Amino acid sequence: MTQLYSISDLSKEFDITPRTIRFYESKGLLAPRREGQRRIYTSSDRVRLKLILRGRRLGFSLDESLEIIELYNPDNNNKKQLKTYLEKIQQKQYALAEQLKDIKAIQKSLKEAEARCIDALAN
Amino acid sequence: MTQLYSISDLSKEFDITPRTIRFYESKGLLAPRREGQRRIYTSSDRVRLKLILRGRRLGFSLDESLEIIELYNPDNNNKKQLKTYLEKIQQKQYALAEQLKDIKAIQKSLKEAEARCIDALAN
C-alpha cells in the first residue's frame, strides 16, 4: 500500500511546474514508471525530487545534485568503487563546510547591519 | 596610500576572467574609477567583488547578491527606509537559516553514507 503520485500531485506539493519535473526526468534525475502514457511516481521518486529541490535551493546544478544523491547509496560490493565514493563524499563534505562558512559570514554581517539599524531607529 | 588594483590583478587574485568583472560592472555591481580608459579598483571595490563571489558560491543570483550587499550599509538618515531595510535584513536572515538547515541535512546524509562506506571497506 505504498503511496503513488501523479505529476500534478508532486508539482502542487513542491510548488513547481510539471514541466520542471519532466525536465528533471529528461536529464536523468527521475525515472517514474508509466501507466500507459501517464507517469506514476513512488514515494522513493518523491524523495529524490525533494533532494533535487534541496540542491537547487543551495545553488547546485542538476548534475551536482545528481552526484550527491548518488553518493547516498554506495554500492557496497565493489571495493575499488567504494574508495572512490568515499573520497567523493569527503570532498563534498569539505565543500559543504566551506559553504557553511560563507553563510555564517553573511549572517554575521547581517547581524551587525541589523544592530546598526535598530540603533539608528532608537535614537 | 590605499591599495589600488587593475582588472587583471583582481581577476588573478579571485581566479575569474576580466570579462566576468566587466560583466558585474555592466550589471551595476561594481563601479571602478577610470584613468583614461583603464579601470582602477580600490580596496573597497575589491571587497565588493569578494562579496559578490561569496554570493555566487551560495547560489545567489547577481541581483540577490547586490541586494544583500546593499543591506550591509543602511542609510541611517531615513527612518522610513530603515524599517524596510530592517525587515529585508530579517527576511534574509530567515532565508539563510533555512539554507543552513539544508546544508546540515546533506551533511548528515553524507556522514551516514561515509560510515556505511568505511564499514563496508573494513569487512
Place this chain on the structure above:
DNA sequence: GTTTACCTTTACGTAAACGTAAAGCAACAT
C-alpha cells in the same frame, strides 16, 4: 619603430534551467 603586454569596446555565441505555445490522447461528466 615596432613588437609585446595589457587594457578597451562591441557583439555574437553558449550552457543551464526551465517557460510556453501547439497539437493531441484518454477518461469522465453532462
Place this chain on the structure above:
DNA sequence: ATGTTGCTTTACGTTTACGTAAAGGTAAAC
C-alpha cells in the same frame, strides 16, 4: 457526442551568467 480536465510530446523561446572572437588604444621594452 461533446466539453472539460489532466495528462502527453515536440519544439521553439527566454533569462542568467558569462565565453569568445574582432578590432583597436596605449605605453613600456627591445
